[in-house]
Amino acid sequence: MSEGAANVAAYVAAQREQAPALPAFGTPSLDASRAQALESLSQLGLPSQRDEDWKYTSTRAITRAAFTPAVAGAPCPREFVSQTTIDGLDAWRLVFADGFWQPELSLLDDLPNGVQISGLGQSLGSEPQRIAALLGSALGQTPHGFIAMNSAFIGDGALIEIAPGTRVDKPIELLFISGCSGEGFLSLPRNLVVMGAGSQAAVIERHVSLADERLLSNSVSELILADNASLNYQSVQQVAPRGFHVGGMFARLGRSARLQATTVTMSGALVRNDALVNLDDEGGFASLDGLYLAFGRSHVDNHTHITHNAPHCVSREHYKGVLGDRGHAVFHGRIVVQPGAQKTDSVQNNQNLLLSADAEVDTKPQLEIYADDVKCAHGATVGQLDETAVFYLMSRGIDRQAARRMLTQAFAADVLNRIELPALRSYLEAQAAQRLSPEQIRESES
Amino acid sequence: MNPAVTDLGELVGREYKEGFVTDIEADTLPPGLDEDVIRFLSAKKDEPDFVLEWRLDAFRRWQNMKQPNWAQVRHAPIDFQAISYYSAPKSDADRPKSLDEIDPKLLETYDKLGIPLEEQKALAGIAVDAVFDSVSVATTFKDKLAKIGVIFCPLSEALANHPDLVRQYLGSVVPAADNFYAALNSAVFTEGSFVYIPKGVRCPMELSTYFRINALNTGQFERTLIIADEGSYVSYLEGCTAPMRDENQLHAAVVELVALKDAQIKYSTVQNWYPGDEEGRGGIYNFVTKRGVCRGDNAKISWTQVETGSAITWKYPSVLLEGDSSVGEFYSVALTNHCQQADTGTKMVHIGRNTSSTIISKGISAGRGQNAYRGLVKVLKGAETARNYSQCDSLLMGDRCGAHTFPYLEVKNPTATIEHEATTSKIGEDQLFYCRQRGLSEEDAVSLIVNGFCKEVFRELPMEFAVEAQKLLSISLEGAVG
Numbered sequence: 001m002s003e004g005a006a007n008v009a010a011y012v013a014a015q016r017e018q019a020p021a022l023p024a025f026g027t028p029s030l031d032a033s034r035a036q037a038l039e040s041l042s043q044l045g046l047p048s049q050r051d052e053d054w055k056y057t058s059t060r061a062i063t064r065a066a067f068t069p070a071v072a073g074a075p076c077p078r079e080f081v082s083q084t085t086i087d088g089l090d091a092w093r094l095v096f097a098d099g100f101w102q103p104e105l106s107l108l109d110d111l112p113n114g115v116q117i118s119g120l121g122q123s124l125g126s127e128p129q130r131i132a133a134l135l136g137s138a139l140g141q142t143p144h145g146f147i148a149m150n151s152a153f154i155g156d157g158a159l160i161e162i163a164p165g166t167r168v169d170k171p172i173e174l175l176f177i178s179g180c181s182g183e184g185f186l187s188l189p190r191n192l193v194v195m196g197a198g199s200q201a202a203v204i205e206r207h208v209s210l211a212d213e214r215l216l217s218n219s220v221s222e223l224i225l226a227d228n229a230s231l232n233y234q235s236v237q238q239v240a241p242r243g244f245h246v247g248g249m250f251a252r253l254g255r256s257a258r259l260q261a262t263t264v265t266m267s268g269a270l271v272r273n274d275a276l277v278n279l280d281d282e283g284g285f286a287s288l289d290g291l292y293l294a295f296g297r298s299h300v301d302n303h304t305h306i307t308h309n310a311p312h313c314v315s316r317e318h319y320k321g322v323l324g325d326r327g328h329a330v331f332h333g334r335i336v337v338q339p340g341a342q343k344t345d346s347v348q349n350n351q352n353l354l355l356s357a358d359a360e361v362d363t364k365p366q367l368e369i370y371a372d373d374v375k376c377a378h379g380a381t382v383g384q385l386d387e388t389a390v391f392y393l394m395s396r397g398i399d400r401q402a403a404r405r406m407l408t409q410a411f412a413a414d415v416l417n418r419i420e421l422p423a424l425r426s427y428l429e430a431q432a433a434q435r436l437s438p439e440q441i442r443e444s445e446s
Numbered sequence: 447m448n449p450a451v452t453d454l455g456e457l458v459g460r461e462y463k464e465g466f467v468t469d470i471e472a473d474t475l476p477p478g479l480d481e482d483v484i485r486f487l488s489a490k491k492d493e494p495d496f497v498l499e500w501r502l503d504a505f506r507r508w509q510n511m512k513q514p515n516w517a518q519v520r521h522a523p524i525d526f527q528a529i530s531y532y533s534a535p536k537s538d539a540d541r542p543k544s545l546d547e548i549d550p551k552l553l554e555t556y557d558k559l560g561i562p563l564e565e566q567k568a569l570a571g572i573a574v575d576a577v578f579d580s581v582s583v584a585t586t587f588k589d590k591l592a593k594i595g596v597i598f599c600p601l602s603e604a605l606a607n608h609p610d611l612v613r614q615y616l617g618s619v620v621p622a623a624d625n626f627y628a629a630l631n632s633a634v635f636t637e638g639s640f641v642y643i644p645k646g647v648r649c650p651m652e653l654s655t656y657f658r659i660n661a662l663n664t665g666q667f668e669r670t671l672i673i674a675d676e677g678s679y680v681s682y683l684e685g686c687t688a689p690m691r692d693e694n695q696l697h698a699a700v701v702e703l704v705a706l707k708d709a710q711i712k713y714s715t716v717q718n719w720y721p722g723d724e725e726g727r728g729g730i731y732n733f734v735t736k737r738g739v740c741r742g743d744n745a746k747i748s749w750t751q752v753e754t755g756s757a758i759t760w761k762y763p764s765v766l767l768e769g770d771s772s773v774g775e776f777y778s779v780a781l782t783n784h785c786q787q788a789d790t791g792t793k794m795v796h797i798g799r800n801t802s803s804t805i806i807s808k809g810i811s812a813g814r815g816q817n818a819y820r821g822l823v824k825v826l827k828g829a830e831t832a833r834n835y836s837q838c839d840s841l842l843m844g845d846r847c848g849a850h851t852f853p854y855l856e857v858k859n860p861t862a863t864i865e866h867e868a869t870t871s872k873i874g875e876d877q878l879f880y881c882r883q884r885g886l887s888e889e890d891a892v893s894l895i896v897n898g899f900c901k902e903v904f905r906e907l908p909m910e911f912a913v914e915a916q917k918l919l920s921i922s923l924e925g926a927v928g
Contacts, residue, residue, distance in 0.1 A: 052516070056856075339846070354860035357827075365866065367851040368518075372842035373872045382825075382857040382864040 007046050008145060010066035012038060015152050018069065022155045023121040024128035030154070033136055037151035044145040053144065056330040056362040057301040061270060062244050067186035067216045069153060070098035072121075074180035076210075081105050084175065084208055089423035091173040091204065092117055097180040099187035099217070100156045114163030114199075117172060120190060121156035131159065134192060138222040138252040143274060143305075146246045150188050150220040157189035157219075160203065164196030164226070171202040171232075171421055178217045178243065179210035191221040195229035197254070202232035204424060207247070209240035220248040225257035227281070232420060233261040236428065239268030241296055248274040253313075256283035262419055265292040265300045266431055272301040279306070279313040279341075290319035291415040293435045294327030294359070301330040304348075308341040317348040320415050322408060322436065323359035331363040333378065339370045348378035353385065353411050401438055408436050475532040481505065483531055484633055490532065491602045491636075494609050497616075504622035504632030511626045517789040518818040518850055519758050521731065529696060531634045531667070591649075596680075597642040598653055601669055604640035611642060615673055619702040619739045619766075627698040627760075628735040635669035635700065643678035643709070652908055654683040668699040674709035676742065681712040683911060697756075698733045707742025707769065712750070714907055716915055719755035724813075726785025729757025736763035740772030740798075748775040749792065750906040752915040757786060762820065764793035767801035767829075774803040777903040781919065782815025782847070791821035791852075796832035796862070805836035808900050810919075811847035818850040825862040832859060838868040841899055893919075 015038055024030050046063050047054040076097035085093075094117065095105035101119030108117055124131050135154060142148045158174045178187045193203060207217055217239075225231055239245045245268050251259050265271045277286045292300040306315045321329045331350045352361040365378040385407050393403035412432050419425040475483065484505055488498040513524070591598050597608060604612050622632040643649055674680055697719070705711050713736075722729025732755075738747035749763040765774030776792035794803035809817040819838045840849035851868045873895060881891030897904070897916055904912045 342845070352857070354857065354862075357860055359860060361855070361857045363855045363866075365851075365853060365868070367840075367868060367870055368848070369840070369842065369850065369870050370848045372845045372847060374842070374870060376870040378851065378866075378868050380853070380855055380864075380866040382855060382862060384860050384863075 007063040007066075008041050008149070011069070011149055012042050014069050018071070018153070021071075022153070024124040024132065027128040027132050030124070030128065030132040030135070033132070034152050034154060037142070037148045040142050041145055041148035041152055044142070044148055046145040051144065053303060053332065056328075057270070057272060057299065059270075062216060065184075068184055070100070070181045070185040070187050072100040072156070074098050074100070076102055076105060076177055076180045078105060080177065080210060081175070084177075086173075086423055086427040089171070089173065089421070089427070091171040093173045093175060094119070094158050096156070096158070096174070096176045096187075096189055098178055098185060099176065099189035099219075101158070112166070112168070114166035114196075115168055116159070116161040118159050119156055120154075120159045120192060123159045131192075134194060134224070135190070135222070138224050138250040138278075139220075140250070140276070140278070143248075143276070146218050146272075147220060147248050147274070150190060150218050150248070153188040154190050155188070158191040160191075160193045160201070162195050162199040162201050162229075165198045166196065167199065168201040171204055171424075173204045174206065176205070176207045176217060176219065177210055178207070178215045179213055179240075183213040183215065186216045186218060189217070189219045191219070193221065193223045193231065193233075195223070195225045195231050195257075197226040198228040199226075200230045202421060203234070204421070205233070205235040206238065207236070207245055208238045209243045212240040212242050214242050215240070216244045216246070218246045220250070223249065223251040223259065225251065225253045225259060227255040227257060229254065230258040231260070233259065234419060234421070234424060235261070235263050235273070237263075237265045237268055237271050237273075238431070239271055241267060241298070242269050244269055245271045247272070249276070251277045251286070253277065253279050253281070253284040253286060255281035257281075258285045260287045260420075261289070262415070263288070263290040263302065264416070264428055265290075265302075266435060267293070267295075268298060268300070270299045270301075273303065275302070275304045277304075277306045277315070279308050279310060279315065281310045282312045284310065284313040285315070286313075287316040288319075289317070289415050289418050291412055291432070292319070292321045292329055293412070293432065294321065294329045295324045295435065297326045299328045299330075301332075303332045305334045306336070306346070308335070308337045308344045308346065311340065311342045311344070313341065313344055315346045318415060318418070319350045320411065321350075321352045321361065322355065322412055323352065323361060324355040326358045327356075328360045329362075331361075331365070331380075333364070334366045334368065335376060335378070337369040337371050337374050337376065341371050342373040344371065344374040344376065346374070346376045350380045351411075352382045353408065354382065355384070355408070405436060405438060409433060412436065475530050477528050477530045479526055479529070479531055479634065487532055487634060487636060491605070493602070493605055496613060497605060500617065500622060501633050504629050505634075507623035508626065508629035508633055511623070511629055514626055517760055517820070518816065518852070519760060519787040519789050521758055521787075524696060524731070526630070532636060591651075594647055594650070595644040596647060596649055597640065599640055601635075601638040601640045601671065604671075608640075608642070611673070612640065612671065615671055615702070615704055617702075619704060619737050620700050620735050625735060627733040628700050631667045631669060631698045631700045631735070635667045638669040638671070638699070640670075641672040641680060641682065643674045643680045645675045646677040647675075648678065649680040652681045652683055654685070666697050666699070670699070670701040672702070672711060672713070673704045674706065674711050676706045677708040679710045681908060682714070683908060684713070684715045685717075685911070696731045696733070699735070701734070701736040701763075703738030703747055705738065705740050705742070705745035705747050705772075708744045709742065710746045710748075711738060712748045713738070713763070714911055715749075715751040715753075716907075716911055717751070717753050717755050717759075721755050721784065721786045722757040724784045726757065726814075729786070730755065732756040732759045732761065734761040736761065737766070738764070738774075739766040740769045740774065742772075743769040743798070744771050745769050746773040746775070748777075748906070750777040750903065751779070752903070752907070752911075753778070753780040753788060753790060754919065756788075759786075759788040759790055761790045762792055764795070765803065766795045766797065767803065768797045770798040771800045772798055773801070775906075776803075776805045776807070777906045778807045779810070779900045779903045779915070779919075780808070780817055781810040781812075782817045783812045785814050787816045789818040789820055791819045793822040794824070794834060796823075796825045796829040796834070799828070799830040800832075801829055802833040803835075805834070805838070806902050807836075807838040808903055809838070809840040809849055810843070810896065810899070811840065811849045812843040814844075814846045816848040816850070818852060819868075820852040822854040822856070823864055823866070824856045825859050825864065827858045829859050830861050832862040832864075834862075834864045836866040838866075839899070840868075840870040841896070842870065842872050
């Protein structure tokens with residue numbers, strides 16, 4: 001057994017034990033894909049810094065002691081859910097406790113025709129063949145062990161299906177609460193969003209922790225957009241300072257489909273987000289925005305991978321980070337333009353603001369281009385607040401701390417302003433303002 | 447540009463101009479590499495014991511290393527036992543004292559290359575240390591340089607005459623086991639140049655070495671060491687051509703630069719080794735380790751390179767900015783046509799305070815060429831107010847080529863200001879149209895645009911090199927558009 005495989009033995013054993021109880025066990029295609037994922041999990045192991053894609057992110061804190069995959073039935077306090085809701089957000093809501101759907105805490109009244117929202121486990125129970133066929137179709141190759149782990153445990157999560165031509169006016173919020181089973185547990189939700197041709201929807205995926213404990217959530221979302229579909233996908237991580245989160249978003253876009261995704265990371269001991277987008281047909285548009293705040297000992301790693309498989313597609317990426325204390329941020333953006341994907345237009349941007357002497361940023365914006373008639377640009381910056389801007393504000397009678405705070409918030413607002421849902425935007429602005437409080441942005445004594 | 451060639455297809459299919467083989471009986475070792483080969487090499491050169499020990503140490507470590515495979519290049523595995531590690535012109539025993547004594551065939555070679563030594567001397571006051579395969583056969587202007595204390599000689603001679611100086615610096619920038627190819631070089635290096643500029647001396651002429659690979663099946667393993675003592679300045683030119691052949695040849699050179707306090711080193715390269723034919727047969731494998739260190743305050747190292755040749759280029763001239771306020775620069779034009787592959791870039795490691803670095807990289811891909819920029823900018827914790835600006839632009843010609851950018855930015859100090867920009871685009875149809883509409887032929891228009899694209903880099907080259915570089919681009923690239 002290789003070294004990589006050693007750190008997954010506990011998970012492989014747990015899967016073998018739990019498998020018969022997983023939803024739709026006995027469906028041949030699903031059993032096969034779970035077994036295959038388990039096989040690749042034991043082969044890949046959990047990633048280490050020897051993997052190029054994890055060069056700057058150590059998973060030792062996660063692999064130090066194995067987590068126990070949570071099982072359904074953990075209680076989730078209703079008060080916590082109501083405390084965590086976003087003021088003024090009128091949305092259909094699905095609540096998940098350690099990855100398992102809680103129908104009694106969810107709000108799914110008056111769903112219009114053409115909109116199906118439910119727990120994945122329930123749907124797998126009722127239509128195993130159809131749902132199993134959809135699972136994994138946006139995933140492609142398994143990029144690393146965490147994704148394989150999620151696929152091996154496919155059980156519950158959110159299933160959203162929007163019928164062709166349906167326009168959903170209310171956003172759909174997925175609230176994932178980890179820590180319901182107690183410390184040391186692992187949740188493995190799998191979400192599937194299927195957008196019919198010409199449909200429109202907005203989805204919010206939020207990950208929060210019930211308590212500040214050693215927890216791991218490993219979530220995978222698959223987004224399948226048929227021709228002309230348009231999806232707004234906001235993912236927000238508010239993980240406790242000792243909590244870990246590994247998330248994957250895998251999207252496949254049809255002709256002239258449109259995906260606007262925003263990833264906001266507020267906190268967490270280690271947060272890793274993989275965003276993988278395939279532009280499969282002409283006219284596709286993908287925009288990935290991100291804001292990450294890394295304070296305390298927080299480590300945030302954003303990996304994006306956009307593949308232009310067809311001509312005339314547009315992709316935009318705009319990631320910004322604010323780092324303080326011992327915060328460490330990693331950005332790895334990869335844009336691949338496949339042969340024949342002519343007239344590609346792609347822009348990628350990563351900007352980092354360092355506020356303290358112990359913060360660290362590692363950024364790798366990459367372009368791989370195999371077609372000639374393309375327009376691609378990427379840029380990355382790392383720096384500190386502009387002293388002249390601080391001076392300007394001070395000359396207008398604003399004290400230094402307030403000026404720094406104002407400029408830092410404005411830096412972050414650049415990404416938040418792109419969020420289309422007003423209630424979510426103002427909620428995140430307030431959260432960011434709280435994170436960027438005077439003590440967080442104080443000047444380091446150097 | 448050759449006015450006789452008007453047909454685009456003809457331009458694309460143009461044969462390598464410098465392709466020919468000079469037939470000189472070579473004293474060549476049979477292929478293969480073991481400790482005996484290294485002992486033979488060392489004995490052949492009458493090297494001091496420490497060099498042999500160093501070589502053997504590198505060889506033992508190399509045996510435990512794996513061939514790297516992370517670069518964006520594809521090639522068949524290299525059989526290191528199939529390479530001959532020594533080849534020298536036969537007249538080694540009685541070295542020529544002046545140009546007159548040089549084998550006329552050699553002189554003819556240079557004539558064909560367009561770099562006759564006499565002319566070179568007269569043209570720009572360049573001291574030429576021409577390396578023909580592995581042994582230097584002519585060194586000029588030595589006396590003039592010796593008068594001001596500049597040492598410019600083959601490394602083997604430096605080992606004999608200045609062993610302490612070489613011992614102090616050899617391997618101090620690129621350690622023996624730095625990477626796979628550097629370790630191989632450390633074990634088997636056969637020739638190269640040594641330059642020492644004493645304190646406060648501004649080297650009055652540009653130092654230049656022309657490398658050639660000649661005898662069939664011999665890899666060339668040069669090792670260049672340049673030391674600029676406090677307050678000195680030197681500009682060094684390296685240019686390469688190689689004859690046409692069918693088998694892939696390995697070239698694994700190491701270049702080490704040391705700039706002490708207030709010293710400046712400017713290192714310029716024009717590389718147009720045989721790139722292989724249109725189908726990618728033959729061509730040189732160029733796996734080079736180049737690194738400079740700014741060891742004192744206010745030191746400056748500047749790399750300029752024009753890479754148009756070789757089947758595969760794997761090269762990252764780097765600068766370690768140790769001294770406070772030291773400066774590192776990297777200017778590069780890399781061109782890939784036909785089946786050429788290039789993975790090149792730089793590393794700037796900011797260690798001292800107030801250090802700054804500039805990276806300008808221009809990649810041009812045509813035909814089925816694959817061109818990758820791979821660079822690292824690293825700011826260590828103590829590097830207060832470090833500054834970096836990087837710009838990597840790629841120009842694509844043809845729908846089967848590729849251009850890739852892999853920058854790595856690692857920042858551990860909040861006072862650093864790091865900027866990276868990259869763009870990739872096709873040669874502008876509107877620009878071409880404008881030029882054509884003003885009466886320029888398509889080839890001239892392309893030449894104009896490409897030279898403009900590369901201007902920021904060419905500007906950094908010494909005059910004679912800039913001319914050669916533009917010519918090279920004209921030959922190897924313009925026809926690629928259609």
